[in-house]
Amino acid sequence: MSRFLTFILLSMIILPVSAARLAIVIDDFGYRQEIEKKVVRLSPKITVAVLPNSPYAKQIATYAHLYGNQVMIHLPMAPIRLTGLEKDTLFPDMSEAEIARIIDEAIVKVPYAVGINNHMGSRMTSSLSGMKKVMARVSNYALFFLDSRTIAATRVKEAAEIYHVDTLSRDIFLDDSINEDDIAAQFDIAIQLARKKGYAIAIGHPHQQTFNVLYQKLRYLPADIQLVTPRELLPSTQPNHTVGQVWKLLVDDANVLINQWNLQLDSRRISSHFYY
Numbered sequence: 001m002s003r004f005l006t007f008i009l010l011s012m013i014i015l016p017v018s019a020a021r022l023a024i025v026i027d028d029f030g031y032r033q034e035i036e037k038k039v040v041r042l043s044p045k046i047t048v049a050v051l052p053n054s055p056y057a058k059q060i061a062t063y064a065h066l067y068g069n070q071v072m073i074h075l076p077m078a079p080i081r082l083t084g085l086e087k088d089t090l091f092p093d094m095s096e097a098e099i100a101r102i103i104d105e106a107i108v109k110v111p112y113a114v115g116i117n118n119h120m121g122s123r124m125t126s127s128l129s130g131m132k133k134v135m136a137r138v139s140n141y142a143l144f145f146l147d148s149r150t151i152a153a154t155r156v157k158e159a160a161e162i163y164h165v166d167t168l169s170r171d172i173f174l175d176d177s178i179n180e181d182d183i184a185a186q187f188d189i190a191i192q193l194a195r196k197k198g199y200a201i202a203i204g205h206p207h208q209q210t211f212n213v214l215y216q217k218l219r220y221l222p223a224d225i226q227l228v229t230p231r232e233l234l235p236s237t238q239p240n241h242t243v244g245q246v247w248k249l250l251v252d253d254a255n256v257l258i259n260q261w262n263l264q265l266d267s268r269r270i271s272s273h274f275y276y
Ligand SMILES: [Zn+2]
Pocket: 027, 028, 074, 118, 119, 120
C-alpha cells in the first residue's frame, strides 16, 4: 500500500477521535472592505460578525456567504464607558419593543446570519433584565448567541436559558494587543485550550496584523486541530433562516448578489482561496 493511502486510512481512524475543535470569529465587520474580504478568503471556516449599522454590512455579509463563510450579527450593546457607540446600541433600560425593533432591523441588515454576538456590552450583558429582553426577541429566530464575554459578571447564559436560546462563550481574544507576536501567542493558547477541553472559541478583529498571523497559523495548523464554525459546537443543529426569510432576502438582494458574484469571480482570478 502506498504511503499516501496508509496516511489517509490512519487519518480516518485517528482524527475523529483526537481532533480538538477551534472556532475563530472575526468581528467588527462592515467598515473596512478590503481587509475584511481578505479575512473571508483565508478560509470558509472563519466566521465573520457584521455590525448592522456599518456602511458595508449587507455587502460584506453577502460576500462572506458566497465564499461559504458563516455570518453573525455583531450586535452593539452598551459598555461601561459610553464612548464610540454604534447607532442603535442596546441599553438595559430600553423598552422591550425598542430592543425588538433593533434586533429585527439587524436581521434584515445582516443577511444570512446564523447567530449573534455582542459588540462591547459590559453594561448590557451584566444586566439580567436587559438580556432577558434581548433573548425574548432572539428566541423568535433560529439564531444562537455567542457571548463575547467582555465582562466576567455576564448574565447572558442565565437570560438565554429562560428563553431556550442556544449560547456559546468566547474563550480567547486574539488581538487585544495588535503586536503580531502577541496575537500568535494568543492563537497558541487557543489551541492548547482546544486540546484541553475539546474545543475553543477565539475572537479577533480585521486588523492587518491579525490577518498576517492567521494566514501563517492556518497554513501550519496542527493535524489534531479541526477548524470549525461556532454553530458546529452547538449540541443541536438548528435550521438557518425560514423559507420565507430566505425568499425575502433573495428578492431584496438580487442586485447585490449579482454584483458580488461578479466581484467574487474577479477576486478568484487574483487570489487563491485556502481551504482547511
Ligand atoms: Zn466589536
